[in-house]
């Protein structure tokens with residue numbers, strides 16, 4: 001592996017924080033442009049190992065170039081290999097603190113916050129996002145074995161969405177394209193979704209809404225989810241609902257703790273970029289991938305914005321030289 005860690009107090013032209021499709025695509029472009037990018041891949045950062053969300057899934061069937069599909073971890077190994085091939089320095093550590101108030105930007109690795117910081121002329125934030133969870137009994141056992149938070153990715157499985165916040169309508173519509181019948185659990189007696197989304201759900205013959213209902217436990221044979229324990233919060237009545245899929249549509253959490261107080265973010269914490277670019281509210285700081293995208297959240301769109309961030313960083317560095 002050519003990814004050898006440099007001396008600890010390094011300065012680089014560009015630092016990439018995050019190792020999903022966005023971070024690695026940015027690295028490939030920057031390394032090919034001879035800008036010697038440094039990529040922090042994180043050590044169990046944001047709940048994920050290096051490589052990001054795709055390391056937690058099996059078949060990826062919609063990433064172009066792999067007509068027979070590819071396993072998520074294998075795809076991310078290939079991204080990493082390609083980054084290294086062109087000279088990216090990959091560091092298996094988490095950036096835990098960053099100061100974006102002046103350039104060069106200063107940042108610290110986890111456990112080294114008392115030491116001298118390292119510095120970079122430009123920074124690409126590609127720290128991703130993670131699905132919010134309900135923390136149900138049995139959830140850990142059946143996560144990705146019947147429970148999913150990505151309708152587009154796992155839509156081939158008949159699924160029951162749990163819905164207890166403003167509806168992610170497009171996700172739910174996706175599910176009904178694949179699943180035979182979909183139950184939507186709503187904790188209240190009304191939907192908080194926009195009127196048009198609510199109407200779409202209510203009029204869909206493949207959807208049954210269970211009002212005032214919450215899930216309490218995921219049950220199965222230890223390998224696959226087979227039913228869901230549900231409770232009517234008005235009557236207290238409990239029962240088992242036989243299902244072979246459970247889809248969480250309760251939103252995602254962007255990994256922006258590192259920069260939330262320094263970059264402009266939306267009310268959900270997603271980094272705001274100048275439309276059509278990856279430029280954040282601080283010159284020289286770019287954001288790519290799920291950390292700035294609450295709409296598409298796909299590997300290919302993350303890779304696309306990673307490419308944009310690299311080209312924008314490269315252009316800025318060239319202008320300033």
Ligand code: FAD
Nearest residue numbers: 018020021022042048052053095128153289290297298299
């Ligand atoms: P992520 O993949 O989220 O990676 C970010 C990584 O950055 C983290 O893992 C972590 O290691 C690192 N990191 C975070 N914070 C720090 C820090 N402070 N310092 C250093 N490193 C840090 N999309 C598809 O297109 N097709 C699919 O089939 C598909 N299937 C999916 C299945 C599952 C189960 C999930 C969860 C997602 C799936 N997706 C799929 C969505 C896809 O994985 C994401 O859209 C994509 O991974 C987002 O890429 P990203 O580069 O923005 O960040």
